[in-house]
Amino acid sequence: GAGVSQSPSNKVTEKGKDVELRCDPISGHTALYWYRQSLGQGLEFLIYFQGNSAPDKSGLPSDRFSAERTGGSVSTLTIQRTQQEDSAVYLCASSRLPLSGGINEQFFGPGTRLTVL
Amino acid sequence: KQEVTQIPAALSVPEGENLVLNCSFTDSAIYNLQWFRQDPGKGLTSLLLIQSSQREQTSGRLNASLDKSSGRSTLYIAASQPGDSATYLCAVRVDNYGQNFVFGPGTRLSVLP
Numbered sequence: 737g738a739g740v741s742q743s744p745s746n747k748v749t750e751k752g753k754d755v756e757l758r759c760d761p762i763s764g765h766t767a768l769y770w771y772r773q774s775l776g777q778g779l780e781f782l783i784y785f786q787g788n789s790a791p792d793k794s795g796l797p798s799d800r801f802s803a804e805r806t807g808g809s810v811s812t813l814t815i816q817r818t819q820q821e822d823s824a825v826y827l828c829a830s831s832r833l834p835l836s837g838g839i840n841e842q843f844f845g846p847g848t849r850l851t852v853l
Numbered sequence: 854k855q856e857v858t859q860i861p862a863a864l865s866v867p868e869g870e871n872l873v874l875n876c877s878f879t880d881s882a883i884y885n886l887q888w889f890r891q892d893p894g895k896g897l898t899s900l901l902l903i904q905s906s907q908r909e910q911t912s913g914r915l916n917a918s919l920d921k922s923s924g925r926s927t928l929y930i931a932a933s934q935p936g937d938s939a940t941y942l943c944a945v946r947v948d949n950y951g952q953n954f955v956f957g958p959g960t961r962l963s964v965l966p
Contacts, residue, residue, distance in 0.1 A: 740896065771956075778857060778942065778956035779897075827896055844896030 740845035742828050748851045749818055757813040757848045761830030768811050769831075769842060770803060774824040782826075785811060818852045825849050855880045855947050857957035865963040866933055874928040874960045876943035881921050884946040888917050888928050891940045891959070900941075901928070933964045 741760045749755050761768050770782040781795040785805045796802070800818075805811040815822055829842040856879045866872055876886070885904050889897040901910045901917040903926070909918040916929040926943060940959040947955060 745894075778958045779944070779954075780956075781954055829896070841899050841902075842897075844898070846894060846896050 740828055740830050740843050742826075742845040742848050744848060745846065746849045746851075748853065750853050751820060752817055754814065754816045755818055755850065757815075757826050757850070759811045759813070759828030759830075759845060761809065761811070761828070762843055763809075765830035765832055765843070766808060767831045768805060769829040770811070770813050771827045771829065772797075772824045773827055773847070779827065782813070815850075818850075820852045823850055823852045855883075855945060855955045857943060857945055857955050859941075859943060859957040859960050861960060862958070863961040863963075865965060867965050868933060868935060870933050870964075871929070871931050872933055872962075874930070874941050874962070876926040876928070876957055878924045878926075878945050878955070880947070881924050882947070883921065886917075886919055886926050887944050887946070887954075888915075888926075889942045889944065891942060893939075897942065930962075933962075935964045935966045937964050938962055 740762055743758045747755055766787055768785040771779040772782055773779050783790055783796055783803050784792045787808045788805050800816045803813045825847040827847045828845045831842045858877050860875045883905055885902055887902045888900045890900055891897050900915055901912055903910050903917055903919040905921055914931040919926045930937060940961045942956055942959045944954045944956040
């Protein structure tokens with residue numbers, strides 16, 4: 737595809753429900769990143785995939801958050817038992833290779849706006 | 854722990870003005886600093902990336918400077934246009950192995966026609 741796509745673009749859910757957010761990276765990009773952007777805050781790194789493995793899960797805020805990537809392509813971020821503080825925009829980015837020395841640019845998707853009532 | 858701040862939080866200027874956006878970081882041990890633009894409902898678009906060994910980068914009407922020792926970067930926009938209206942984010946990369954970027958909260962810029 738032309739760029740990184742994410743679905744859904746908006747998700748409203750009730751507290752306690754599980755949600756799945758999807759990211760389709762640019763074809764051929766081996767690295768994939770999830771970020772969270774809360775109102776008035778900077779982007780918060782959540783998790784990074786190289787292929788299907790996640791060498792860095794340090795940013796996941798709690799064990800209610802998990803992510804997987806299959807076929808080195810699509811990734812799903814799952815939030816279980818959602819809480820109101822999970823409300824944010826969840827952004828996905830991909831790059832051709834890991835950001836060695838910061839040369840390889842990240843391309844961002846439009847994000848999923850999650851609202852937990 | 855690295856913290857990134859941006860001043861001002863919001864800025865409104867008339868078209869044609871030159872303007873400066875500021876980014877500060879608390880730990881000077883960074884690998885690079887990157888400026889992004891974010892339009893409403895859209896993802897981030899990379900504008901300029903400055904390696905830690907560099908002092909500045911230029912692209913068109915944009916010029917970004919980096920003073921690592923003082924923990925500061927500025928983004929200079931010349932002859933601003935309404936199309937420049939967006940939120941501008943800076944991010945520092947704090948290591949060369951992981952993917953540890955620390956983002957600032959952004960400056961929301963409005964350029965009035």
